[in-house]
Amino acid sequence: xxxxxxxxxxxxxxxxxxxxxxxxxxxxxxxxxxxxxxxxxxxxxxxxxxxxxxxxxxxxxxxxxxxxxxxxxxxxxxxxxxxxxxxxxxxxxxxxxxxxxxxxxxxxxxxxxxxxxxxxxxxxxxxxxxxxxxxxxxxxxxxxxxxxxxxxxxxxxxxxxxxxxxxxxxxxxxxxxxxxxxxx
Ligand SMILES: Cc1cc2nc3c(=O)[nH]c(=O)nc-3n(C[C@H](O)[C@H](O)[C@H](O)COP(=O)(O)O)c2cc1C
Numbered sequence: 001x002x003x004x005x006x007x008x009x010x011x012x013x014x015x016x017x018x019x020x021x022x023x024x025x026x027x028x029x030x031x032x033x034x035x036x037x038x039x040x041x042x043x044x045x046x047x048x049x050x051x052x053x054x055x056x057x058x059x060x061x062x063x064x065x066x067x068x069x070x071x072x073x074x075x076x077x078x079x080x081x082x083x084x085x086x087x088x089x090x091x092x093x094x095x096x097x098x099x100x101x102x103x104x105x106x107x108x109x110x111x112x113x114x115x116x117x118x119x120x121x122x123x124x125x126x127x128x129x130x131x132x133x134x135x136x137x138x139x140x141x142x143x144x145x146x147x148x149x150x151x152x153x154x155x156x157x158x159x160x161x162x163x164x165x166x167x168x169x170x171x172x173x174x175x176x177x178x179x180x181x182x183x184x
Contacts, residue, residue, distance in 0.1 A: 014108050018165070020116035021075040021157055023150035027058075028081045032113055036083065036149065039109040043102050046094035052102060053086040055135055057146065065134045066120070066146060069127045073120035075158055079148035082120070084135055089142040099144070106147045116152035121145045 006012070033056055040054060057063060058081050067077035076082065085102055087095040103119050110117040121144055122131040128144055137143050157163075176183045 013112060017104075017107050017111045018116075018155055019107075019118045019157075020148070020150070020152045020155065021118050021159070022152070022154040023079045023116070023148070024153050025078075025080060026151055028115065028149055032115065033081065033083075033149075035113065036106055036109050039105050040083070040102050043098065043105050045098040045101070046091065049091070049094065049098075051088040051090060051095055051098060053141075055084040055086065055137070057082045057084055057135065062134055066122070066131055069130060070123045072159060072162075073123070076118070076120045076146065076148050079118070080150045082146040082148045084131075084137075084143060084146040086137055087142040089140060092142075095142055103145070103147055106149070110149050114151070115149055116155075117150075118148045119145050120148060 005015075009015075037054060037056070040052075041050075043052075045051060057066075060077075063079070063082060064077045066082075067074045083106060085099055087099060089095065107117040107119070122128045128142075129139070131137075131146075132139065132141070132143050135143070157165075175181045
């Protein structure tokens with residue numbers, strides 16, 4: 001199956017929104033943060049439940065403490081700002097789906113505004129609890145990640161054992177009318 005990589009496509013600016021892990025130190029202006037929050041606010045959710053809250057974190061000390069939770073997210077200490085996503089926890093499956101949509105909006109929005117973003121998962125129940133303590137999030141709410149935002153310094157992954165870049169070709173992923181059937 002041919003890959004459609006029309007560079008003039010309206011989709012081109014967001015086709016390869018990638019995970020940014022190295023940032024310039026310059027602050028993210030309030031108007032950029034506000035635009036991203038507005039974009040996040042309008043995310044669709046199951047039954048339009050909007051089960052989310054956002055915490056804009058600029059405090060270096062708090063970011064350093066979150067970065068220290070586990071090595072795969074230590075890069076986040078170098079970002080100027082993060083938006084932590086908090087969910088009400090009432091419907092875990094919907095929460096997880098809505099959280100993914102929110103995250104993608106934040107990463108895509110940041111890219112379109114000339115910034116970049118990267119998600120950092122706290123790392124499971126013990127780390128989530130510690131992150132909630134650092135951010136003052138009530139115990140009964142769900143918090144699993146913070147989406148970092150800033151001007152990209154590099155697109156490379158500074159971690160020694162990070163995953164490879166690139167994606168599977170569409171020929172491996174897509175069928176037509178019935179699973180496994182090629183385009184006719
Ligand atoms: C659920 C989820 C959890 C992730 N957790 C981390 C993480 O803890 N640390 C990190 O550096 N990247 C994390 N990532 C980013 C992935 O590594 C990244 O999306 C993937 O490698 C593709 O990167 P690319 O778009 O830059 O090619 C996570 C992504 C997802 C969807």
